[in-house]
Amino acid sequence: MTPPRPLYRLDRNDFGILLNILKEKGYLTVGPTRRDGAILYGALESVDDLPIGWTDEQEAGTYRLKCRDDDALFGYNVGPHSWKKYLFPSKTKLWSATKKGSGFEIDRETDTPPKYAFIGVRACELHAIQIQDKVFMGGTYQDPVHAGRRRDCLIIAVNCAQAANTCFCTSMQTGPKVDNGYDIVLTEIIDKARHYFVIEAGSDRGAAIVKKLPVSPVQQTDMDAAAACVENAEKQMGRKVDMTDIKDILTRNYDNKRWAELEKKCLACGNCTMACPTCFCSNVEDITDLGAEHAERWRSWGSCFTMDFSYIHGGSVRPSIGSRYRQWLMHKLATWLDQFGTSGCVGCGRCITWCPVGIDLTEEVKAICDNEEGDPSG
Amino acid sequence: MSQAVHNEYLMYPASFLVLEIWEEISGCFTLTLQPDPVVTTSFAPGQFYMLYIFGHGEVPISVSGDPVETETLTFTVLAVGSVTRKLCSVKAGDTVGLRGPFGNGWPLKLAKGHDVLVIAGGLGLAPLRPVIYHLISHASDYGKITLIYGTRTPDMILFQDELASWDERDDMTVLLTVDSAGSDWYGHVGVVTELIENAGIDPVRTTTMACGPEIMMRFTAYGLIDIGMAASDIYVSMERNMKCALGHCGRCQYGPHFVCKDGPVFAFDQVENLFRVREV
Ligand SMILES: Cc1cc2nc3c(=O)[nH]c(=O)nc-3n(C[C@H](O)[C@H](O)[C@H](O)COP(=O)(O)OP(=O)(O)OC[C@H]3O[C@@H](n4cnc5c(N)ncnc54)[C@H](O)[C@@H]3O)c2cc1C
Numbered sequence: 225m226t227p228p229r230p231l232y233r234l235d236r237n238d239f240g241i242l243l244n245i246l247k248e249k250g251y252l253t254v255g256p257t258r259r260d261g262a263i264l265y266g267a268l269e270s271v272d273d274l275p276i277g278w279t280d281e282q283e284a285g286t287y288r289l290k291c292r293d294d295d296a297l298f299g300y301n302v303g304p305h306s307w308k309k310y311l312f313p314s315k316t317k318l319w320s321a322t323k324k325g326s327g328f329e330i331d332r333e334t335d336t337p338p339k340y341a342f343i344g345v346r347a348c349e350l351h352a353i354q355i356q357d358k359v360f361m362g363g364t365y366q367d368p369v370h371a372g373r374r375r376d377c378l379i380i381a382v383n384c385a386q387a388a389n390t391c392f393c394t395s396m397q398t399g400p401k402v403d404n405g406y407d408i409v410l411t412e413i414i415d416k417a418r419h420y421f422v423i424e425a426g427s428d429r430g431a432a433i434v435k436k437l438p439v440s441p442v443q444q445t446d447m448d449a450a451a452a453c454v455e456n457a458e459k460q461m462g463r464k465v466d467m468t469d470i471k472d473i474l475t476r477n478y479d480n481k482r483w484a485e486l487e488k489k490c491l492a493c494g495n496c497t498m499a500c501p502t503c504f505c506s507n508v509e510d511i512t513d514l515g516a517e518h519a520e521r522w523r524s525w526g527s528c529f530t531m532d533f534s535y536i537h538g539g540s541v542r543p544s545i546g547s548r549y550r551q552w553l554m555h556k557l558a559t560w561l562d563q564f565g566t567s568g569c570v571g572c573g574r575c576i577t578w579c580p581v582g583i584d585l586t587e588e589v590k591a592i593c594d595n596e597e598g599d600p601s602g
Numbered sequence: 603m604s605q606a607v608h609n610e611y612l613m614y615p616a617s618f619l620v621l622e623i624w625e626e627i628s629g630c631f632t633l634t635l636q637p638d639p640v641v642t643t644s645f646a647p648g649q650f651y652m653l654y655i656f657g658h659g660e661v662p663i664s665v666s667g668d669p670v671e672t673e674t675l676t677f678t679v680l681a682v683g684s685v686t687r688k689l690c691s692v693k694a695g696d697t698v699g700l701r702g703p704f705g706n707g708w709p710l711k712l713a714k715g716h717d718v719l720v721i722a723g724g725l726g727l728a729p730l731r732p733v734i735y736h737l738i739s740h741a742s743d744y745g746k747i748t749l750i751y752g753t754r755t756p757d758m759i760l761f762q763d764e765l766a767s768w769d770e771r772d773d774m775t776v777l778l779t780v781d782s783a784g785s786d787w788y789g790h791v792g793v794v795t796e797l798i799e800n801a802g803i804d805p806v807r808t809t810t811m812a813c814g815p816e817i818m819m820r821f822t823a824y825g826l827i828d829i830g831m832a833a834s835d836i837y838v839s840m841e842r843n844m845k846c847a848l849g850h851c852g853r854c855q856y857g858p859h860f861v862c863k864d865g866p867v868f869a870f871d872q873v874e875n876l877f878r879v880r881e882v
């Protein structure tokens with residue numbers, strides 16, 4: 225057990241220094257920015273690139289930005305992007321090959337990612353990153369792309385001080401307080417007199433950075449204020465879902481009527497899988513140039529909602545949309561546990577907000593639990 | 603270090619030279635491939651490789667050759683779509699890419715001391731042929747060997763000469779059936795399950811290995827359970843879409859299982875709950 229590291233105060237006006245230190249250390253700083261009417265992850269040149277004074281309103285199928293009545297830097301919840309866009313890029317070249325003599329030679333694609341510093345990673349997102357670590361690096365084969373990008377990536381996390389209507393991290397035990405896996409964690413505090421952060425290092429790398437910042441010691445009142453922020457987020461948690469025995473319940477409900485209702489509702493657009501920070505499925509495409517001397521293999525995000533996903537000779541294994549939604553939900557909440565020892569859902573609510581027809585995972589789970597069709601006794 | 607090298611060999615296709623290719627039955631070809639440059643290979647019966655056609659695509663194909671053969675690898679491919687058609691039209695001297703071997707293979711160790719019932723439907727005999735080679739060359743480790751093999755029509759029967767030679771062995775019985783046939787077929791017509799009843803199977807001391815269409819494996823498994831075989835003694839080989847064979851692409855999921863790494867062979871009691879459900 226490492227002893228807890230000391231907490232400090234960092235003034236809002238000194239936040240830019242943090243970004244500068246990271247840049248000096250060779251990090252590419254990325255984080256929330258306001259673009260196209262949403263909060264999206266992108267390069268942060270300076271503090272002013274953050275969505276200062278903005279917040280979001282989320283509901284099933286809707287997302288809207290709104291001005292806040294303060295100048296909070298992190299006063300919103302998660303948007304449609306997740307950090308997987310950096311760690312598991314939506315399209316990657318895996319290798320290329322060139323004809324040589326009678327055979328061919330493989331040219332391994334050396335992914336040369338920048339050294340990322342992720343700014344503003346939420347508790348649920350940190351859990352999602354750790355879940356994808358298990359998928360891509362926890363088994364027999366390490367994915368070189370994910371492993372390479374993850375190795376040097378620095379995580380500056382932020383405790384949520386508010387929750388969206390679509391959030392349910394408390395139900396998934398993934399938030400709103402950041403608990404591990406960060407290099408630095410911040411809690412943003414705005415009261416009448418002051419705007420500052422409570423800052424804590426979570427790693428040696430993080431501690432080395434905090435040491436360079438113009439921080440001051442925390443008072444008990446600062447710690448109380450930080451705790452109050454997290455409590456506020458807990459109170460605001462827009463959704464709740466009882467996950468007790470969810471794996472067993474779902475496993476005995478493969479034939480629940482609810483799946484047929486989803487067949488009528490779900491558009492199989494796959495938005496939920498693209499927005500989800502843990503979804504990891506992919507497509508692979510082999511291509512060649514016209515002269516057929518050069519070939520490439522590309523990997524891109526895939527979705528279990530497409531027909532193609534489960535295609536085998538003779539047709540798709542899951543021709544009905546209901547069976548595809550079932551596959552998705554079962555995977556998230558039940559079979560993920562068998563595969564990786566953790567749930568595949570962190571309760572971020574993205575799939576709820578970004579579903580064009582407002583299908584709500586928490587509602588679906590409740591409907592199935594309340595109307596079990598399998599014999600609950602086994 | 604050696605582990606890392608091993609891993610990379612499984613991630614990137616290696617060049618293999620086509621030594622021979624011949625048509626087994628209409629649209630189905632057997633290829634023998636040699637690593638280029640030459641290295642030795644080894645696989646367990648039931649394992650598969652990802653076969654790559656330059657710039658065109660990659661598909662999972664089970665080894666159909668003899669596991670004692672370490673200089674070449676043999677595959678039997680049915681041309682059903684774009685990549686398998688290309689694979690079936692390669693010529694001796696061409697190059698294909700290979701990654702593997704992948705998957706767990708058949709339970710040959712667990713079956714030691716038991717009778718073995720091999721049940722194949724259609725092309726399902728290809729991934730089971732290495733099992734038969736192994737059983738024959740280690741006959742003293744096993745009891746009675748029975749092969750029940752069904753195809754749609756008599757002209758779809760694979761490996762006919764070998765079937766005949768296996769049937770001549772004292773320690774092995776070969777039973778064939780077809781779904782339909784003309785008047786020149788003197789054998790059994792019907793589904794494979796019909797042959798189980800009279801095959802003299804001792805359900806308590808037999809391990810079954812079945813490969814074929816899912817529906818055939820389902821009827822087979824329940825047929826065997828009906829005569830008293832334990833679901834845990836019945837093994838089936840599953841087929842799912844596969845893009846990586848590394849456990850990363852998610853395409854081969856079958857309930858909690860990744861067919862590429864947890865399978866393709868499963869004990870029936872592991873998957874029985876899934877077999878009951880449609881579209882899993
Ligand atoms: C573990 C395993 C072992 C196999 N062993 C053999 C074998 O020994 N001999 C043999 O002929 N075939 C075998 N198959 C089936 C073979 O992989 C498919 O026939 C092949 O993928 C079809 O690809 P295609 O491009 O020719 O067809 P298309 O219809 O053009 O396929 C398009 C894509 O769909 C997928 N696909 C289509 N059919 C299948 C299928 N049946 N299984 C999995 N994915 C599919 C592939 O990703 C393919 O790239 C095996 C499949 C698996 C999973």
Ligand code: SF4
Pocket residue numbers: 496499500501502503556568569570571572573574575576585
């Ligand atoms: S399933 Fe939905 S709520 Fe859960 S992690 Fe994915 S997007 Fe977030």
Ligand code: SF4
Pocket residue numbers: 489490491492493494495496497529575578579580581582583
């Ligand atoms: S659940 Fe919603 S977001 Fe997901 S595929 Fe269906 S319609 Fe699209």
Ligand code: FES
Pocket residue numbers: 843844845846847848849850851852853854855860861862863
């Ligand atoms: S084939 Fe990619 S996970 Fe199994």
